[in-house]
Amino acid sequence: MTVTPSADVVVLDIEGTTSEAGFILGDLYDFARPRLEEALGRESLRAARADAIAETGLPADATDTEVADALRALMATDVKSTPLKTIQGVIWAEGFAAGEITSQFFDDVPPRLRSWADQGLRIAVYSSGSVASQQPWFRHAPQGDLSTLVEAWFDTVNAGGKKDASSYATIAEALGVAPARALFLTDHPEEVAAARAAGWQTVALDRAGEPWAGAAFEGPVVHTFDEIELGR
Known part of the structure; x- marks a missing residue:
């Protein structure tokens, strides 16, 4: 039609x-998962980190590993979380620029x-x-x-x-x-x-x-x- x-x-x-949704939920998510801790430690992502803590109900003094684990749990069910998408976006942009991932x-x-x-x-x-x-x-x-x-x-x-x-x-x-x-x-x-x-x-x-x-x-x-x- x-x-x-x-x-x-x-x-x-x-x-x-x-x-394809499967490409995004597969290749790109796989690229981001192990890089979350490092990204969460960046000064430029402090606001997104704080938003992620608030959204997931973690204590304010949560470690980068704890926040990363909570974000990976959101990724597992494809929750459309704004702080998660912000952090993923930075990781993916760097991966694209380095030629490590493609669309x-x-x-x-x-x-x-x-x-x-x-x-x-x-x-x-x-x-x-x-x-x-x-x-x-x-x-x-x-x-x-x-x-x-x-x-x-x-x-x-x-x-x-x-x-x-x-x-x-x-x-x-x-x-x-x-x-x-x-x-x-x-x-x-x-x-x-x-x-x-x-x-x-x-x-x-x-x-x-x-x-x-x-x-x-x-x-x-x-x-x-x-x-x-x-x-x-």
Whole structure:
């Protein structure tokens, strides 16, 4: 089924939408786990460390190892924790820069993004992963640097939770676009509902093998970006 939305800006989720959730929960999580203690000792991450302690209910004098163990427990159940995502983002950005890790995109995604950019459509990203991890994820794509196609980056720090309609209002305002002219692509039914409640257009990605495959979605549903003929 082909859908033909008309929008001024398309906003992308990452996990399960542009990229395999299993790659993120596997390779990237495996890279971050043993590096948490060292990261938690950095002065630049003191605020994220304090937030992690508060979120996990640890005592204020918890050791780096205790905090790291609590964060690894969150990772085991894929809890979308903002301090965890902040710390992971720093670790991953360094891994990307050093060539120790790479990103992954579904084959249908890069050609569509380049085509939309060539049409003059604006592209942004909104993910629970921190902006610090989003940018190298797109920059180090196996299909070439995709970060140059993206004009704005949003996460749960600068926009808010992805299941909250107010977050989409914040993003629309930041982009200077009317909600009705913004299109969100995501694989999560609750994110679809939140975006639509804020007046956005949505197209849900129902990709085989992904966590939300076969879910009940509001609005249009496709299986790949090839089924989206986006116009203005």
